[in-house]
Amino acid sequence: MELTLNEKRLLVALGPVGSADATTLADLMDTRREAVVQYANLAGERGLVDVEKHVSRRYTLTGEGRGYADKGLPERQVLESFENEIPMRDLQAHPLAKIAIGWMRKKGWVVIRNGVVQKTGNAAPGPDEAAFARASENGAITDGEGVADLLRRGLVQEEEAVTYTVSITPRGRELLAGGLDLQEEVGTLTRDQILSGAWKDLPLRRYDVGKLPKRSYPGKTHPYQRLLDEMRRVLLDMGFTEIAGGIVQSSFWNFDALFQPQDHPAREMQDTFFLSERWPLPAGYERVRDMHEYGGETSSTGWGGTWNAAKAEQCVLRTHTTSLSIQYLAEHPKPPVKAFCIGRVYRREATDPTHLAEFEQLEGVVMDDEVNFRHLLGFLKEFYRKMGFEKVRFRPGYFPYTEPSVEPEVYVDGLGWVELGGAGIFRQEVTAPFGIEHPVLAWGLGISRVAMLRLGLRDLRHLYRSDVEGIRDVPTYGGRR
Numbered sequence: 001m002e003l004t005l006n007e008k009r010l011l012v013a014l015g016p017v018g019s020a021d022a023t024t025l026a027d028l029m030d031t032r033r034e035a036v037v038q039y040a041n042l043a044g045e046r047g048l049v050d051v052e053k054h055v056s057r058r059y060t061l062t063g064e065g066r067g068y069a070d071k072g073l074p075e076r077q078v079l080e081s082f083e084n085e086i087p088m089r090d091l092q093a094h095p096l097a098k099i100a101i102g103w104m105r106k107k108g109w110v111v112i113r114n115g116v117v118q119k120t121g122n123a124a125p126g127p128d129e130a131a132f133a134r135a136s137e138n139g140a141i142t143d144g145e146g147v148a149d150l151l152r153r154g155l156v157q158e159e160e161a162v163t164y165t166v167s168i169t170p171r172g173r174e175l176l177a178g179g180l181d182l183q184e185e186v187g188t189l190t191r192d193q194i195l196s197g198a199w200k201d202l203p204l205r206r207y208d209v210g211k212l213p214k215r216s217y218p219g220k221t222h223p224y225q226r227l228l229d230e231m232r233r234v235l236l237d238m239g240f241t242e243i244a245g246g247i248v249q250s251s252f253w254n255f256d257a258l259f260q261p262q263d264h265p266a267r268e269m270q271d272t273f274f275l276s277e278r279w280p281l282p283a284g285y286e287r288v289r290d291m292h293e294y295g296g297e298t299s300s301t302g303w304g305g306t307w308n309a310a311k312a313e314q315c316v317l318r319t320h321t322t323s324l325s326i327q328y329l330a331e332h333p334k335p336p337v338k339a340f341c342i343g344r345v346y347r348r349e350a351t352d353p354t355h356l357a358e359f360e361q362l363e364g365v366v367m368d369d370e371v372n373f374r375h376l377l378g379f380l381k382e383f384y385r386k387m388g389f390e391k392v393r394f395r396p397g398y399f400p401y402t403e404p405s406v407e408p409e410v411y412v413d414g415l416g417w418v419e420l421g422g423a424g425i426f427r428q429e430v431t432a433p434f435g436i437e438h439p440v441l442a443w444g445l446g447i448s449r450v451a452m453l454r455l456g457l458r459d460l461r462h463l464y465r466s467d468v469e470g471i472r473d474v475p476t477y478g479g480r481r
Contacts, residue, residue, distance in 0.1 A: 051165070052167075069136040243324055298428050364441075372425075403427045
């Protein structure tokens with residue numbers, strides 16, 4: 001059996017003692033403790049030594065705990081600051097009252113009646129006080145009764161110590177008895193050694209090319225964020241401009257400006273998070289009002305009835321990023337416009353594997369001379385193709401603010417056709433109030449569903465969980481399916 005120099009040195013160090021901890025071996029071998037552990041594990045795989053790992057835990061006082069070390073826990077200090085009873089107002093003047101009163105009540109030391117704090121006479125020290133006293137006296141304690149309570153309160157902190165014991169095996173002693181050459185091995189050749197041919201006579205260190213290296217965990221972007229960045233890059237490469245806006249929007253921009261009637265079911269409490277704030281209506285809101293009531297200056301008849309300005313002022317957590325698109329169009333009513341937004345939206349949904357109350361949406365608009373429905377389908381097909389979905393189809397759909405409307409679908413092996421959003425051409429009732437005279441292509445896509453398909457997930461909630469091991473297992477570049 002060919003041994004490395006470090007394995008030989010380890011066996012020589014263990015020979016006289018048979019067994020030793022890694023720290024002692026590090027001193028004998030004049031190297032670092034971490035290096036000894038590495039050599040021992042490698043030798044252990046070859047049956048030369050046995051390695052035992054020992055983990056011990058101790059608990060030391062935190063900064064807050066040290067502040068109480070001389071006088072005891074806050075509840076004990078406050079309890080001893082008064083006789084049998086004291087008005088709550090007076091007790092609250094004690095600097096530790098905010099911490100102590102709750103604990104005194106929880107432990108049954110006091111009761112509060114008519115604004116007066118009264119002792120119950122049952123205030124014997126508990127396990128947490130006994131553990132705290134030991135920690136204060138000795139500087140550290142091991143696990144035991146009462147320690148968990150102190151840990152939860154942040155009065156002690158856990159420190160973990162790991163030690164290794166290395167023992168030589170009969171196989172190791174057999175090789176040691178046969179004599180070991182401790183000649184220094186060469187791991188890196190110099191230029192002169194190569195040119196002169198001296199390398200042929202050097203004791204070269206042996207390498208096991210079949211052995212896997214130690215796994216490293218470099219910093220990496222979350223797989224979901226990486227997918228969002230990929231979508232962003234695709235649209236930027238297609239010539240789009242990215243826009244952004246606030247999470248809180250007025251009902252005017254979230255609903256009314258998109259010609260969504262004020263009695264639409266989506267505006268009810270079960271679908272929308274309404275806020276107490278109210279925002280004033282923008283200048284020119286009357287054109288949107290007229291469009292709702294009788295169609296304004298277009299051939300539309302509107303929704304009829306009376307449009308309620310107060311309802312339009314009420315703020316909501318945006319239910320879609322289309323509210324940002326229409327505001328951008330209102331500020332840029334002349335072509336050309338190619339804009340997109342990737343943002344979080346909020347809806348009152350029951351949480352399950354395919355639904356969440358908050359999720360990401362990708363919104364896009366294109367306005368230019370003579371763009372039409374065929375252009376819309378082309379944009380969507382190209383986007384999905386760049387995202388790795390080769391088969392794309394469209395089926396008719398309905399949305400209050402687009403006509404015609406479609407729902408794009410992609411084909412996924414094992415699942416079939418999956419619907420991924422909605423799209424269409426903005427109705428005249430949406431564009432006319434803002435002086436927009438050219439056709440506007442618009443779409444809103446559910447990003448989370450795309451992410452589930454790309455990442456192979458069955459539960460939407462996995463996108464937002466802090467699963468460190470799961471993130472580590474996802475390749476840095478998770479190619480396209």
